[in-house]
Amino acid sequence: MHDRLQIVATLLLTAAVADAATSLRVDLSAASGRRDAETLGWHEWEIKETNEASQAFDGVTITLRGNVRGFLQKASLATGATIGADGVESDGAVEIVLEGLPAGPHSLATYHNQPGKQPVGQVNLTAAGARVELTPSTNAQTNEEVATGYVTFDAVAGEPVSVALEAADGRVVLNALELDAGDPRVQASTPTPANFVEHADGDSGQVRLSWKAPRGGSAARYLVRLAAGKDLEEASAGLGSAEPAETTSSKQVMEVDPSDSLRHYCWRVDAVDADGNTTVGDVWSFRVRHLAFPGAEGYGRFARGGRGGRVIKVTTLSDGGPGSLRAAIEADGPRTIVFDVSGRIDLKDRLVIRDNYLTIAGQTAPGKGICISNFNLGMMGAHDNIVRYLRVRPGNTSGETLDGMGMASSDHSIVDHCSISWTQDESFSSRGAKNITLQRTLISEALNIAGHRKYQDGKQHGFAASISGDIGSFHHNLLAHCAGRNWSLAGGLDQADIHAGRLDIRNNVVYNWGYRTTDGGAKQVQFVANYYKPGPATTVFHVLKPERNHAFGPQDYFVEGNVMEGRYGPEPPLAGVVGPRDEPLSEFVYDKPFFPSYVQTESAEDAYLDVLADVGCNVPCLDEHDKRVLRETRDGTTTYQGSRSGMPGLPDAQDDVGGWEDYPEEHRPADWDTDADGLPNAWELEHDLDPNDPADAAADPNGDGYTNLEDYLNGLAG
Numbered sequence: 001m002h003d004r005l006q007i008v009a010t011l012l013l014t015a016a017v018a019d020a021a022t023s024l025r026v027d028l029s030a031a032s033g034r035r036d037a038e039t040l041g042w043h044e045w046e047i048k049e050t051n052e053a054s055q056a057f058d059g060v061t062i063t064l065r066g067n068v069r070g071f072l073q074k075a076s077l078a079t080g081a082t083i084g085a086d087g088v089e090s091d092g093a094v095e096i097v098l099e100g101l102p103a104g105p106h107s108l109a110t111y112h113n114q115p116g117k118q119p120v121g122q123v124n125l126t127a128a129g130a131r132v133e134l135t136p137s138t139n140a141q142t143n144e145e146v147a148t149g150y151v152t153f154d155a156v157a158g159e160p161v162s163v164a165l166e167a168a169d170g171r172v173v174l175n176a177l178e179l180d181a182g183d184p185r186v187q188a189s190t191p192t193p194a195n196f197v198e199h200a201d202g203d204s205g206q207v208r209l210s211w212k213a214p215r216g217g218s219a220a221r222y223l224v225r226l227a228a229g230k231d232l233e234e235a236s237a238g239l240g241s242a243e244p245a246e247t248t249s250s251k252q253v254m255e256v257d258p259s260d261s262l263r264h265y266c267w268r269v270d271a272v273d274a275d276g277n278t279t280v281g282d283v284w285s286f287r288v289r290h291l292a293f294p295g296a297e298g299y300g301r302f303a304r305g306g307r308g309g310r311v312i313k314v315t316t317l318s319d320g321g322p323g324s325l326r327a328a329i330e331a332d333g334p335r336t337i338v339f340d341v342s343g344r345i346d347l348k349d350r351l352v353i354r355d356n357y358l359t360i361a362g363q364t365a366p367g368k369g370i371c372i373s374n375f376n377l378g379m380m381g382a383h384d385n386i387v388r389y390l391r392v393r394p395g396n397t398s399g400e401t402l403d404g405m406g407m408a409s410s411d412h413s414i415v416d417h418c419s420i421s422w423t424q425d426e427s428f429s430s431r432g433a434k435n436i437t438l439q440r441t442l443i444s445e446a447l448n449i450a451g452h453r454k455y456q457d458g459k460q461h462g463f464a465a466s467i468s469g470d471i472g473s474f475h476h477n478l479l480a481h482c483a484g485r486n487w488s489l490a491g492g493l494d495q496a497d498i499h500a501g502r503l504d505i506r507n508n509v510v511y512n513w514g515y516r517t518t519d520g521g522a523k524q525v526q527f528v529a530n531y532y533k534p535g536p537a538t539t540v541f542h543v544l545k546p547e548r549n550h551a552f553g554p555q556d557y558f559v560e561g562n563v564m565e566g567r568y569g570p571e572p573p574l575a576g577v578v579g580p581r582d583e584p585l586s587e588f589v590y591d592k593p594f595f596p597s598y599v600q601t602e603s604a605e606d607a608y609l610d611v612l613a614d615v616g617c618n619v620p621c622l623d624e625h626d627k628r629v630l631r632e633t634r635d636g637t638t639t640y641q642g643s644r645s646g647m648p649g650l651p652d653a654q655d656d657v658g659g660w661e662d663y664p665e666e667h668r669p670a671d672w673d674t675d676a677d678g679l680p681n682a683w684e685l686e687h688d689l690d691p692n693d694p695a696d697a698a699a700d701p702n703g704d705g706y707t708n709l710e711d712y713l714n715g716l717a718g
Helices: 002-016 074-079 232-241 325-330 604-613 624-635 681-686 694-698 708-717
Strands: 024-030 043-047 050-057 060-072 086-090 094-099 104-114 123-127 130-134 147-155 161-167 172-174 176-179 189-192 197-200 206-212 221-229 245-247 251-255 264-272 283-288 310-314 335-339 341-346 351-353 358-361 370-373 377-380 385-388 391-393 405-408 413-416 419-421 436-439 442-444 465-467 470-475 478-480 488-490 502-506 509-511 518-521 524-528 531-533 544-546 556-560
Touching (some): 024 050, 094 104, 104 161, 161 172, 206 221, 221 251, 325 335, 405 413, 509 604, 604 624
Parallel strands (some): 024 043, 024 060, 197 283, 413 436, 436 470, 442 478, 488 518, 509 531, 524 556
Antiparallel strands (some): 104 176
């Protein structure tokens, strides 16, 4: 992902500085290996303590001479100051040597910020005999607040260029270098939509652009250019001929195509001062958002998935090799996975989604669909992924302590209509995630006393889910027969060791838990209209137990409309909330929500009926396991008990409930999809498409924002 963004950044900078031989951005850092310290679109250069550090970037070699040592202040990352949080410092002068520059004029911008509260004295930046004096910023909260210096010079072919940094108090701090770009002090900055955003709001056919005025000069007016293209290269090239919109404010409304989320937009703001001098701005880019599929809700609803990419078919139940699910997931680039086979895929190892722009369309499978067993399936650090209509039932056969599905550190992703059961660790987790949704998923029968490697033998586990996100949406799910963590609020801490996580939990149904319902904590939690139904194993009768720790900052809650069958209704709203002994609920429970949910919300009673009518992997059909769990939830009963605990409905092994049922292996016939584009021949003929032309799968003739392939997939889902 970061390599791709570096290519994009180089392209955009070249467009912004047409006369420059090269455009190069380098973010300096300590040797920490932290991905969250990287700056999108910039090279990351990690430096240990040394007298000389050298690195080549895009044909230019940069050398730092002096007693330099890398530093990182993690707390500054919490506010997004990825440039100002890290860098190198020296107790003496630092020489920057540039080699490999083409002959001719060049520029260098340097960034100087001291994280923390101890200020640094004046720094002198000298190149080609010209000296610039600057005062480093202290504890900058954003990259735009970092102090900068800017020098110009001429390079001679084959000769190095030397730039000196000296500090009045003998201490130099250097965070980043920007070669052959504009002077940051006199450029517009802080774009909205932010640079590289892929889910800008263009729903109305317009996008609202805004920026901050140059901090080192005054702009009398701005020239705003916007261009679109099938890729960034075409879009950035179009800026040269784009007619500028002129404004005296720092905002502008521009036209976009709301139905084309694959189109790239580039824009630039040139600042013009009172004397008519123009400072060319950086080139920024965005794409507009579009629903992942009809019915996608919450903060993961705009996941792009494999839209417009290639189709990869799963044709075998083997774990690995051509035609396998593993091979399809481990491929790269935008892609949609469809299934020409049904049955049980017995994994030999964990299956992890690490790449972006993936759709797994389990609804395409024939027969009873797909069941994944023995190991688990989850996302890790990826964005714009869609997973629908899969069953994940690991069981205890691998010898490892496994969860079921997850979205750890994921962004703009959604899991919809999946079924998860028989896990030894929690069935679902999403620690470190950002904009995600888990919806209409059936989580059941997390294995209770099942030999969890971190627990003493005989201790209960049976956990449903540990959830986080910023913002994470969890709605219209069924959690049944799980002893604990129904849900566990796992907001965690941000880089400044302050409570993180904003969670929206609404319209879920929970049945037959054991000793824990919803507990834990996060920065902000909305807990709305959930339906809790005690079962034979239930021993606690609250719905929410905030566990606050003031040492790590506030944890705030909005609670409304929750129900526990047979115990209390939606009024009063806090009937099912258990607070800390020495702290009244009024100190941290608020009467208004913190953020919109983007979920069509029902009463808890209506959600109970709605969820039981449509949850889990029910396309192509519900399996016998889920039919039983739904029946038990409706009837308030259990069929089985744990073989070790004896607790009703809480199995300790999958064999306690009969183990895996039969999932027949069925294959699509050879003439099902002649051109292998994911669209059955019959569907293509019905929609006036060519069964021998694979290109029509990615077309959108009706302009609804979904490709033909997506229209087919959405039709299967109902």
